[in-house]
Amino acid sequence: MGYKNSYPFIRYAENYLEWENKNALKNIFERLKNTKTRKFKVLHIGDSHIQADIFTGMIRDNLQQIFGYGGRGFIFPYASAKTHSANDYRTFTKGNWESTRNVLKDNPFDMGITGATIFTKDTATGFGFKFYRNNHWDAQNKIRIYTKMSNAAYNLQMKVSGYDSLFTLKFDSTNTLPYVAATLPMIPETLEFSLKKTDSLQQFFECYGLLIEAPENKGILYNSVGINGAGLTSVLKQKLFEQQLAELQPDLVIIDIGGNDYAGGKININEIKLNLEKFIASIKNASPEAAILISCTQDFYRRRRNIGAAKDFSELTREVAFKNNCIHYNYYNIAGGKYAMLKWQKNKLCQRDRIHLTGSGYSLKGELYTQAFLNTYRMFLEEGLPASFLVDSLQTVAADTASNTLSLNTDSLDSGMRKIIYFAEKYERVGTIARKYGVTAADLKKWNKLTGNMVDEGEQLIIYQKINKVKSPNWNAKPHEQNLKKQTSxxxxxxxxxxxxxxxxxxxxxxxxxxxxxxxxxxxxxxxxxxxxxxxxxxxxxxxxx
Structure with a gap:
């Protein structure tokens, strides 16, 4: 397993998991080595990047190719909750449904691991799934339906495509588990569910999600759950989370959330730290044997403004991870650090909002996560894991452009011009920069293939000046510029x-x-x-x- 493409701004050499105390690993690599006889369960929790399940789906596929198929994991009838589905299945709905998600201010229904719930009193309702890329599933998958157990709950009828008989599932209060299970007779192209009232006491149906897993105790069961716009305050609303997590008993929980907590640009360090530690405590309380891996967001923008708090968040997550005996993955640094999203954009790896990624970008992200896990696993196999393993950031020029700097190339060009590398500040315009260096806006646009008058914070611009007419920058004006000295490692x-x-x-x-x-x-x-x-x-x- 490796990388399809190589990008100079990605820090491949540093792509490892890190820990301050080896006990944080909870022997997960020993467990991973034994996936032929024991299922390894992962729960990856996040936001919109996870709900789409593009990069997490890639991680799932990669690890299952190596360690074996253990199940699809959690799925949700998103259409009934009026939101989009994951990448490998589509959902459809009928009838009148009420719903809630962890990002909403008011939550009339309890929520579990998936962070969403659907509810109805109408027996004419239903929902379904159409699956893609499921040819590697086992023929006899188990399915779990997580619902509210009550004598007042309607029965659920399940139709498996290609199979004539209906399955009837009951959710009465005698069931002590948070779900009802059934065995799928074949690999389904579609699953359709409808409600059936068989008793006058039955009044409603409330669903928290479904889970599909292989029948045998082996392979990788990789669950990914995320809600668009979710943050740490969102996941703390999920009252049924601990109950369902205690039953699932994952080997590894990945906390990959937090960007929405500071997306406006300001970061409340104390509040985020408090909420993150609350969530860690909740996981440990429900599943004390699970290892917890905390990741962080990559560089991103809001309009043309770089969200510098992403760096603060990466440092915060590392501090909290080590303090609470967790594993850390510095995805912010691996992905290129500050202003790296501009490079992702130039390589068509991110969308226009410079928050979400393109298909190629999510593929790269999936490769990086997979390879970080495999690099660390290979270290475990070849020489064992050290008591502490901290990945120190390489001080590259790309990282250092986080400061407002001006780099002057001292080598003269053949045309008698001097080449200047300039990094734009917040809200700067082409004309402002052009006047500062005694060039025309038209030339500045031409040199940098610019079409508009605005430039992005951190954007690298090339400026050419005649050597005998070099205008000294105004060192007292903002941005504060300085000559970059050539760095050597x-x-x-x-x-x-x-x-x-x-x-x-x-x-x-x-x-x-x-x-x-x-x-x-x-x-x-x-x-x-x-x-x-x-x-x-x-x-x-x-x-x-x-």
Whole structure:
């Protein structure tokens, strides 16, 4: 499993999960190694990026190809809740339904893991699913219908395409589980559900979602649940979450939510931290053996303004993860850091809103998540996992453009011009920048293939000036510019022309394995070259690298 394409702004070398305390892993990789005899369950919780299930669907497919099919996971009759379906199935509805989602201010019905509920008193209602890309399903899948158990609940009739008989499911109060289960006689193209009243006491039907899983105890069961616009305050409204999670007992819960909590640009660190820790505590209370992985959002924009709080959020999630003995995935950094969404846009990886991704973008995101998991799993198999593993950010020029900087190339062009690289500030216009450097707006547009008069915060612009007519920038005006000095990495500083190797200084979180991966060598060669008897490293230790 690898990457279909390579992009210079993606930090592939850092694409690992990280932890401060190995106990946070809860032996998940040991469990993963045994998926031939034990099902490995994942619950991935998020927002609109998850509801569409494009990148999470890709993670599901990738891991199931390697570790085996364990089930489709949670699905929901979204059409009855008046919202869109996931990528691999379409939903349809009939009759009058009431519904609620965790993003709504008023929630008249309880909600469970999916964050949505449908309700009706009308027996003429129904809902259904049409599935795509399900040829890899097992023939005898189990289906669970999560509903309110009550003697007043209508019966549910299920029609499986290609099968003549109807299945009747009852939801009376004698059932102590949060769901009723049935076995599908074949792989369905469609599933249709209708209500049937068989007793005068029956008055309603309330559904929290469905789950499809393989009958055997093996493979990967990857559940993804998300609601458009959801944030941490949203998931805390789900009163039935703990009850259903306690029954599901996942091996790994991924918290991939929070962007909507600061999408306006301002971030309330204390409030987000409090809500995130509440949600972690809820998961631990219901499923104490589950490992918890906290991810963060990538860089994004609101109109032309960069949401700089995304960086603050990535640092916050890392702090909370380590404090609460959880795993962390710094997706913000891996995806390129601040202003990276402009690069995603230029490569047609994001949509015009620069929040949501294109199909290619979600495929890349799915690859990155999958590969982070597999990179860490491979480390586990090849050399074991260290007590602490912290992925230090590589200080690249791309990352440093987060400051308002001006880079002047000191090499003269053949035409006697000087090339300037400029990074735009908030709300800047083409004319303003052109006047600042004594060029015309028309030329600035031509050099940068611009069509409008506005530029995006962080956008990189090329400016050409005649060397004998260089206008000094106004250093007292905003944005504050400064000359960028050419940066060199630590390995370049330590390289010499007289040796056949260079020196690498070990950082916190480094291991022989990750260093070997970074420099395309092997652990064995590193140990031989440096006369190492063990795999232990200390920050500041110097290693020879060929």
């Amino acid at each position: 630590s390995k370049e500083k330590n390289q010499t022309a007289n040796t056949q190797h260079y020196i690498y200084v070990v950082k916190s979180g480094d291991s022989l394995y990750t260093i070997a991966q970074k420099f395309k060598t092997t652990v064995k060669k590193l140990k031989t070259l440096n006369s190492l008897r063990s795999d232990k490293l200390k920050p500041g230790q110097k290693l020879k690298i060929k």
